[in-house]
Amino acid sequence: MALLYKADPVRGEHWKALFAEHAPGIDFRIWPDIGNPEDIEYLAAWLAPDDLEQTLPNLKVLFALSAGVDQLDLSRIPASLPVVRLLDPGISQGMSEYACFAVMALHRDMLRYRQQQLQGQWQAHRLVPAANRRIGVMGLGRQAQHILSSLKPFGFALSGWARSQHQIEGVTCHAGTAQLPAFLAQCDILLCALPLTEHTTGILNHELFEHLPPGAALINMGRGGHLVEQDLLSALDSGQLSAAVLDVLQQEPASPQHPFWKHPNILLTPHIAAMTQPESAFPNLLENIRRFERGEAMQGLVDRSQGY
Template identity: 35%
Template sequence: MTLTVLLAAGHGVFEEYDAPLRAAFAAQGLDAALVTDAAPESVDYIVYAPSSPVQDFAPFTRCRAVLSLWAGVERIVANPTLTQPLARMVDPSLTQGMVEYVTGHVLRYHLGLDRPASKWAPLVPPLAQDRRVGFLGLGELGRACAQALVALGFDVAGWSRSPRAVAGIACHHGADGLRKVLQCSEILVTLLPDTPATANILNAQTLAQLPRGARIINPGRGTLVEDAALLAALDTGQIAAATLDVFRTEPLPAEHPYWAHPSVTVTPHIAAATRPDTASAVIAANIARVQAGQPLLHEVSRSAGY
């Protein structure tokens, strides 16, 4: 029987994913028809992006899984009509993109590449082993980025809400663990999911716990940072600089103070883009697993929200 796979996404997504998904289905030996419209009761799987007009999943009574094109699922996980299993996107290219983004900006701050050169005044940076980098979030992306920095010799500590063990990284959890990581982080990277427990985790109180002159890199979620508190900390010098890739409102409004602040680098949500070829392979492999009676990979915990 031919599977019906509904690509439920916004404008232009079908054109990007049509050929890669069909090729990935063929590579997995799946007899699957990719469609953008179908009777809900005929749909076997939904490939989903939050820009989709599909918001009521109740009519999709035959659907065996919803497969997100995005790593973040905060805009769908709480949907009360979603009773089907939900898989988040864990794409090797997405992970590699995030590793490159984080490594690049950590090295930029570590080496002082933003420092203006108005005269010949050599300032030798410390070696990586003497630079302390902290991570808030040790999930798939956080671990990959932290381990990349460990491989370069950085002194890396990480915090997660539940206990983790990652080779080469001083891992902490809980309120006391958060304080320890903040206090030792000359460069702090935030890669937590967007949940009620992580909202505004960088606020006036926690920013004050960082070493004076710390740098912040946030490619995680815009809601992790209390914007007014960060701007105030930048103005006092408590925080020397911030590189921000994600925001509460996107695109970032033209009048937002981040655009004009001399110590803020704004990037337009580019740290970890989903790439059609590799994402399609992930989706097809997951569908093949379910068809073979195997567990769905990267299934989202509804209670945890990720």
């Protein structure tokens, strides 16, 4: 049995060492040194190779080395081939850390204070108690629920929205298109943690921003495809939005001319909210392989009809 790894080769060496120590019976190979392609039953990849069926004729499972699978063109992957998301507790921890940092930066007005520092200006502004700040999270999946749990101790009023109904202790939950305006109307800070699908592409747009309270702030740590970038600039210029923290863009890296680089009300980070760590991700990947071999359901199996 062989597993082919197709992603960052430096991290690949860490993965290889973990397999050698804990699962020596699995032949771990790093792309492009695939050896005999007929040996490969499992593929762990960020992007799948072209002509997957011809390249790896005996492939049984594709493990996406990410919490989402929007980087994969599922239409080019055989319908009979299971695609499994990576359930890495390190990703959940990283996402929660970033969310807390971004929310607190906006809550405590750090973008304004940063601009004052650059201008040599020493001026305090009114502090809004956390209990009076309303945080709304779009997307109520595994990662979003970790984020909400991390935000609870601060005392914010928390709400969430998803396409389907959820019940989360301490969180006011909304569901579906009909309830989206009511959810948005009580979000002082809106955080997007949605998966990117045909239904969510471009969802952060002018129409959505108009439903937010004037002066609300945005955090996008989902995917760049969620945001209509020009609509964000227009909302910031008009004052409908006061600030944004963005970890993802339509095009990454951003071009040197991109207006987000120097915008005073945008904090931009280079897609670093969370990073897959081999040490924390390995146990789940190995367990899923064992589950598949035993004929058991794998954790993180992608529903093709939903896109995640």
